[in-house]
Amino acid sequence: MTALLDPTDVPKPTSPGHGDAFTRHMYSLRYAPGHGWHDGQLMPLAELSLHPATIGLHYAQVIFEGMKAFRQADGSVAVFRPRENARRFQRSAARLAMPALPEERYLEGVERVVAADQNELSDHPDHSLYLRPLMFGTDVNLMLRPSDGYRFLVMAFVAGGFFGDTVEAVSVLVSREHSRAMPGGTGDVKCAANYGPSFVAQRAAREAGCQQVVWLDSAEHRWVEEMGGMNMFFVRGTGDDATISTIPLTGTLLPGVTRDSLLRLAARLGHRTEVAPLSVDQWRADCASGAITEVFACGTAAVVTPVGTVRDRDGDWTVGDGTMGPVTAKLRRGLVDLQQGRADDVDGWLHRVPPC
Numbered sequence: 001m002t003a004l005l006d007p008t009d010v011p012k013p014t015s016p017g018h019g020d021a022f023t024r025h026m027y028s029l030r031y032a033p034g035h036g037w038h039d040g041q042l043m044p045l046a047e048l049s050l051h052p053a054t055i056g057l058h059y060a061q062v063i064f065e066g067m068k069a070f071r072q073a074d075g076s077v078a079v080f081r082p083r084e085n086a087r088r089f090q091r092s093a094a095r096l097a098m099p100a101l102p103e104e105r106y107l108e109g110v111e112r113v114v115a116a117d118q119n120e121l122s123d124h125p126d127h128s129l130y131l132r133p134l135m136f137g138t139d140v141n142l143m144l145r146p147s148d149g150y151r152f153l154v155m156a157f158v159a160g161g162f163f164g165d166t167v168e169a170v171s172v173l174v175s176r177e178h179s180r181a182m183p184g185g186t187g188d189v190k191c192a193a194n195y196g197p198s199f200v201a202q203r204a205a206r207e208a209g210c211q212q213v214v215w216l217d218s219a220e221h222r223w224v225e226e227m228g229g230m231n232m233f234f235v236r237g238t239g240d241d242a243t244i245s246t247i248p249l250t251g252t253l254l255p256g257v258t259r260d261s262l263l264r265l266a267a268r269l270g271h272r273t274e275v276a277p278l279s280v281d282q283w284r285a286d287c288a289s290g291a292i293t294e295v296f297a298c299g300t301a302a303v304v305t306p307v308g309t310v311r312d313r314d315g316d317w318t319v320g321d322g323t324m325g326p327v328t329a330k331l332r333r334g335l336v337d338l339q340q341g342r343a344d345d346v347d348g349w350l351h352r353v354p355p356c
């Protein structure tokens, strides 16, 4: 079940499967007080041997990241904006009372795996290498306190199927029962504890005939926050005059690298961009009036996913004609072209990794 391995994006049957075609190697690095980060090594991907009282298993002192590496037009392989993920990993660590992993050590782990296993990535344009860094508390101790020791791992799997030009719009259920994040909580970092509790809401969406769940703010249950493990965008107007709008990072949203990339890309393509809150009522009213023409969600795994229909307790509605709109398609294509090295990398977003 893909959602267990990659809860941060749209689960969808792909070929190769999303989250199971692991590559041969992993990178491992350890932390101990007094020693700092040490014992970094590339090793065969293998099971870990963990004491049942490993602290991370009990108290969720576990953080992770998700990035992709892409085969470039010239045959090389490049990771998309990995420094952004390294910095986010540091923010996640700080929030969970874990030591900061220096950006260069994070990159080293990623580069070692990509260098070793890039031959497992075909040059099929639909395929990419999904990279999954993980860090957890390793102390064997059940006192309710932060771990002293930590382990950082990087693993990878070949992902496919997300880039075809026919992208199905998803149906979404507005979750009224469950919240993903709360003020003062951990919604703005990528910690494991955010995702397990979301599965029941995801299941409720499935049972309501929808593919994804839309999260509202936990205080008023009124403001749109995210869709599943993806950030949301709302298109107002059409063509080159369309305004691209997204939700502000209030502290309960995960600051997506894809969100940031699309905001910049949209501006570069000449669109007005806007970061503004949106209530569910306004979303429905603006779809009814035609003011909102397209809606999509974005994240590393599925890139850009159009939203076609919305189900809520007061009734359902359709966004546009219920299929992927032209502005969504243009932004999606623009981002994929950048990631695969077919567009000018003006911002230096591609981090090339030579084979070893």
Ligand SMILES: *Cc1c(COP(=O)(O)O)cnc(C)c1O
Residues within 6 Å of the ligand: 008, 066, 190, 226, 228, 229, 230, 231, 254, 255, 256, 257, 258, 259, 298, 299, 300, 301
């Ligand atoms: C990872 C994640 C995203 C998307 O982040 P990207 O950096 O674009 O992959 C959005 N929302 C949540 C809750 C996430 O965990």
